[in-house]
Amino acid sequence: MPDANVGGKDRLLRAVLAVVSTVVAVQALRGGRRKLGAIAGLAALGAGFNAVTSFCGLNALLGVETTGD
Numbered sequence: 001m002p003d004a005n006v007g008g009k010d011r012l013l014r015a016v017l018a019v020v021s022t023v024v025a026v027q028a029l030r031g032g033r034r035k036l037g038a039i040a041g042l043a044a045l046g047a048g049f050n051a052v053t054s055f056c057g058l059n060a061l062l063g064v065e066t067t068g069d
Helices: 008-030 034-053 057-062
Strands: none
Touching (some): 008 034
């Protein structure tokens, strides 16, 4: 597994973003807005993955590390 590069406040923010995106996705899908639901669902998956694994591929590419927060 790659080294952690997401931590502290950044990790908490991504977890909150995942929850909010999930709520938006569910509401959009219930309202028949499939495109918005799919986009919000993908955002929720990405942010949730980052929060749980403490790893972000984009951070790794850019050389950003927030584990010292």
